[in-house]
Amino acid sequence: xxxxxxxxxxxxxxxxxxxxxxxxxxxxxxxxxxxxxxxxxxxxxxxxxxxxxxxxxxxxxxxxxxxxxxxxxxxxxxxxxxxxxxxxxxxxxxxxxxxxxxxxxxxxxxxxxxxxxxxxxxxxxxxxxxxxxxxxxxxxxxxxxxxxxxxxxxxxxxxxxxxxxxxxxxxxxxxxx
Numbered sequence: 479x480x481x482x483x484x485x486x487x488x489x490x491x492x493x494x495x496x497x498x499x500x501x502x503x504x505x506x507x508x509x510x511x512x513x514x515x516x517x518x519x520x521x522x523x524x525x526x527x528x529x530x531x532x533x534x535x536x537x538x539x540x541x542x543x544x545x546x547x548x549x550x551x552x553x554x555x556x557x558x559x560x561x562x563x564x565x566x567x568x569x570x571x572x573x574x575x576x577x578x579x580x581x582x583x584x585x586x587x588x589x590x591x592x593x594x595x596x597x598x599x600x601x602x603x604x605x606x607x608x609x610x611x612x613x614x615x616x617x618x619x620x621x622x623x624x625x626x627x628x629x630x631x632x633x634x635x636x637x638x639x640x641x642x643x644x645x646x647x648x649x650x651x652x653x654x655x
Contacts, residue, residue, distance in 0.1 A: 480555050487548035490541045494579075495612055497538030501582055502605040504530050506598045508589050530586050542579055546572075568618040575611050599649050606641040613637060 504526055511522040549572070552559075559565050588595060596604065614634055621630075 480552060483548050483552045483555070487545060487552060490545040490548060493541035494538060494545050494575075495608065497533055497541055498579060498582065498608050499605065501530060501533050501538060501586070502601055502608070504533065505582075505585060505589060505596075506601045506605075509594055509596065509598050509601060512594060527590050530589070534583060534586060538579065538582075542576065546576075562622070564618050564622045568615055571611050571614045571618070575608070575615070578608055578611065599645065602645045602648070603642060606638075606645060609641060610634065610638050 508523065508526040508530070511519055511526065514522060585596070617630065
């Protein structure tokens with residue numbers, strides 16, 4: 479039973495992350511649509527609002543809930559894992575991912591109400607936060623006790639700097655065109 483739950487857990491993690499990655503990409507397009515004519519804005523804003531709402535409500539949140547339910551069921555079947563420090567740290571990152579998901583919901587509501595608090599570049603950086611959390615969660619789950627905490631933390635920080643630099647370089651070349 480445990481391996482079936484693990485497979486379900488992994489499948490819904492993938493779905494949750496795909497939903498988050500695409501949702502923030504839609505926020506970027508939604509924000510960039512402000513640069514269009516008023517007629518185009520009206521059409522694009524309406525379309526992005528529908529896409530964002532459906533993606534969040536039909537894919538992202540149900541996948542998050544099923545991920546969490548499968549994880550809780552696995553912990554119920556193997557309660558000794560909860561005593562492992564790597565899992566406790568991983569659960570901290572999972573909690574951060576849940577918070578990230580609800581922050582995305584707040585951003586979606588702001589966009590729907592015509593409140594554009596973030597630039598497309600800021601949203602691109604925000605999208606990479608989910609990537610960084612995903613890396614941390616996967617490495618902790620795979621490496622478990624083999625993780626050297628100091629090297630892992632340094633590696634995560636270096637990875638974050640590389641991702642953020644890539645966003646800035648992309649912006650430079652995009653604006654150069």
